[in-house]
Amino acid sequence: MRVDRRHFLAASSLAIAGSALDLRSLLAQPASQAPPETAFAPVRRSVGLFTGQGGTIGWHVDKGGVAVVDTQMPATATICLEGVTSRAQGRKIDRLINTHHHWDHTAGNGVFRPSTLKIVAHENVPGLQKAAAANQPPRPGLPGPNEQVVADATYTNTWREEVGDEVMALKYYGPAHTGGDSVVTFEKANVVHMGDLVFNRRHPFIDRPGGASSAGWITVLEKTVADHGNDTIYIFGHTGPNWPVTGKKADLLYMRDYLSALLAHVGAEIKAGKPREEIIKSTAVLEGFADHGPLIERVLTAAYDELAAR
Ligand SMILES: [Zn+2]
Known part of the structure; x- marks a missing residue:
């Protein structure tokens, strides 16, 4: 199933590219190393998405411009780049956006770099990316502290540019999932890449060392919906x-309500006089959010430390 799917996708992209070289390298892969499961899907107008390993990638391809949002990790970045390039009939990528600094969104930057004119991110992202790489244990197959490829163009509050027949707008609404999250709007397609500002029905990562704020995140989701x-x-x-x-705006507001419920839950536990260790070890279900499964230490710790720091 998995291999068939990959072969089907590869075959369709090869049919577009018509490249014998790609076919040879594909056939040369040993059968034991099955490539990761990946998929391209259209979203609307010239905008589509790519799923593989790491944060969902967004793309825009038309006759006049090419853009990519986030890069996952090197293995799937290679597959994504191949697919985008074949859709773009060999054109370079005009703009590559990093929605934030996390490695599952930026570790593929180096794969895209030679085919990309400019990498854009919020001004806090390059520093956060380098700091995170320096402070985390090395991960096999991923770029180390000295191999980070970071954005070469940054912005403070907003960034807006035509890319082909699409207008891309980036906006920084303040600390949320990290201290450098961009909301990326494809204005004509009316499609918005949220980066990790939405974990759809999944306990999120609230990166306090990376500048996150759950309270800020709630506000960011409301402002995004309003815009x-x-x-x-x-x-x-x-x-x-x-x-x-x-998804639609209801999913953003659901995520907001999850974060509100999480802070309210932990706040009530603190008020009840429970010790930190007991609060963060809870495996209760957050009331109203059973679809997330039991609470986990990662989100409880982030919420506790944020409330305790007030
Ligand atoms: Zn993230």
Whole structure:
């Protein structure tokens, strides 16, 4: 199933590219090293998405411009780049966006770099990316502290540019999942890439060392909804099992309500006088959010430490 799917996708992209070289390298792969499961899917107009390993990638391809949002990890970045390049009939990528610094969104930057004119991110992202790489244990197959490929163009509050027949707008609404999250809007397609500002029905990662704020995150989701319409399609970085990688504004508000409920839950536990160790070890179900499964230490710790620091 998995191999068939990959072969089907590879075959379709090869049919477009018509490249014998790609076919040879594909056939040369040993059968024991099956490539990761990946898929391209259209979203609307010239915008689509790519799923593989790491945060969902967004792309825009038309006759006049090519853009990619996030890069996952080297193995799947290679497959994504191949597919985008064949759709773009060999054109370079005009703009590569990093929604934030996390390695499952940026470790593929080096794969895209030679085919990309400019990498854009919020101004906090390059520093956060380098700091995270320096502070984390090395991961096999991923770029180390001295191999980080970071954005070469940054912005403070907003960034907006035409890419082919599409207009891309980036906005920084303040600390949320990290201290450098961009909301990436494809204005004509009315499609928004949320990076990791939405974990669709999945306990999120709240990266306090990376500048995150759960309270800020709630505000960011509300402002994002206010800035877009009822028909806007949002692309999500991560999802719970069997939940879709795209959705509407109700899904953003559901994520907001989850974060509100999480802070309220932990706040009530603190008020009840429970010790930190007991609060963060809870495996209760957050009331109203059974679809997330039992609470986990990662989110409880982040919420506790944020409230305790007030
Ligand atoms: Zn992230």
